[in-house]
Amino acid sequence: MAGIYVHIPFCKSKCTYCDFASFPKEIGKTESYFACLYRETEGRGKALKNKVFDTIYFGGGTPSIVPAKFIAGEIRQIKKFFNLAKNPEITIELNPGTVDSEKIKAYKSVGINRFSIGLQTGYDDQLKELNRIHTAKDFLTTCNLLKGENISADILIGLKNQTAEQVKKTIDLALAGGVKHISMYALTPEVGTPIYTDYLNGELLSDDEVADIYDAARSYLAEKGIYRYEVSNFAAHGFESRHNYNYWQRGEYIGLGVSASSFIDGRRFTNTFNLNEYMNAVIYNKTPEISNEEISGDDAEFEFIMLSLRTEKGMDVEKFNKEFSADFKTKYAAAVKKNEKYTEFIGNYFRIKDEYLYVQNSIVTDFLR
Numbered sequence: 001m002a003g004i005y006v007h008i009p010f011c012k013s014k015c016t017y018c019d020f021a022s023f024p025k026e027i028g029k030t031e032s033y034f035a036c037l038y039r040e041t042e043g044r045g046k047a048l049k050n051k052v053f054d055t056i057y058f059g060g061g062t063p064s065i066v067p068a069k070f071i072a073g074e075i076r077q078i079k080k081f082f083n084l085a086k087n088p089e090i091t092i093e094l095n096p097g098t099v100d101s102e103k104i105k106a107y108k109s110v111g112i113n114r115f116s117i118g119l120q121t122g123y124d125d126q127l128k129e130l131n132r133i134h135t136a137k138d139f140l141t142t143c144n145l146l147k148g149e150n151i152s153a154d155i156l157i158g159l160k161n162q163t164a165e166q167v168k169k170t171i172d173l174a175l176a177g178g179v180k181h182i183s184m185y186a187l188t189p190e191v192g193t194p195i196y197t198d199y200l201n202g203e204l205l206s207d208d209e210v211a212d213i214y215d216a217a218r219s220y221l222a223e224k225g226i227y228r229y230e231v232s233n234f235a236a237h238g239f240e241s242r243h244n245y246n247y248w249q250r251g252e253y254i255g256l257g258v259s260a261s262s263f264i265d266g267r268r269f270t271n272t273f274n275l276n277e278y279m280n281a282v283i284y285n286k287t288p289e290i291s292n293e294e295i296s297g298d299d300a301e302f303e304f305i306m307l308s309l310r311t312e313k314g315m316d317v318e319k320f321n322k323e324f325s326a327d328f329k330t331k332y333a334a335a336v337k338k339n340e341k342y343t344e345f346i347g348n349y350f351r352i353k354d355e356y357l358y359v360q361n362s363i364v365t366d367f368l369r
């Protein structure tokens with residue numbers, strides 16, 4: 001099964017750490033953007049009729065900022081032109097303060113069954129510093145509108161002066177809102193973002209401090225029945241994200257919209273990050289792709305190893321051997337030996353031991369050939 005990612009590039013304002021394709025000043029182009037998105041969806045769907053898709057993910061940007069009729073229209077287009085499995089998981093990212101009960105009702109009526117809320121932190125002063133558009137109270141108001149639904153929350157660690165205690169309190173807030181899934185990412189100071197200046201000024205936490213906060217948060221989440229299933233993702237049993245799990249299995253997905261990436265038939269391709277360029281390409285029947293590359297041989301094997309080692313379960317060795325007509329244990333014996341302190345074989349799986357998963361990057365590079 002494959003996934004569909006749809007990028008909605010509009011936000012109310014720009015957060016200080018954001019380097020995603022989101023264009024607060026371009027929100028007036030919503031209608032024309034969706035006209036292009038519908039068109040791209042039709043073309044991609046027709047070309048991929050032989051594949052079955054079982055997840056849809058609206059990300060951004062802030063997908064919830066546009067009127068619900070556009071999201072509904074895109075789901076209708078997907079249903080019309082793609083081969084969708086029964087009971088697809090359909091997720092929408094939303095920010096507190098951008099939805100009301102009417103909007104939620106509209107989402108549910110078109111089959112959206114998973115809601116991913118950008119919380120980031122439960123502290124209003126930190127939210128303000130990040131230029132987020134909401135308060136902690138707004139988060140709870142949004143959760144109330146979603147009572148009984150499958151809710152996920154995004155949390156950031158590594159904020160200026162942040163403590164483990166504050167992250168635990170943020171987790172408490174998320175759980176009080178009925179959240180069953182948490183994505184917890186470390187703040188990355190991307191070049192060109194305002195937060196990068198804080199980084200250059202030495203104001204952000206060190207890697208070791210962030211790792212300590214991560215460990216404290218992971219233990220706390222486990223105490224609360226929210227288990228890690230991927231290095232940055234935690235869920236109550238049965239609430240894992242199907243859409244994201246497919247990425248880590250090196251499963252196929254199609255990305256629709258500006259900046260969206262795809263992996264289909266062994267090729268990775270990415271649409272332009274430029275909004276006007278994207279819309280012009282679609283209008284004039286040209287490809288919006290700015291890169292398209294076949295991934296094969298050792299590169300494909302490395303992707304498979306790197307992605308699956310991000311998960312708690314690890315890599316399915318038999319699947320690897322079958323997919324690449326290779327013998328993992330023989331071919332990667334040296335890298336396995338070098339990392340024997342940090343990794344283990346459990347049954348048919350090769351995994352990174354619990355305490356080292358957070359530093360998996362330094363381990364997986366040994367599998368590069």
Ligand code: SF4
Nearest residue numbers: 011014015018022061
């Ligand atoms: S809401 Fe998300 S996409 Fe929009 S500016 Fe903030 S971080 Fe970027």
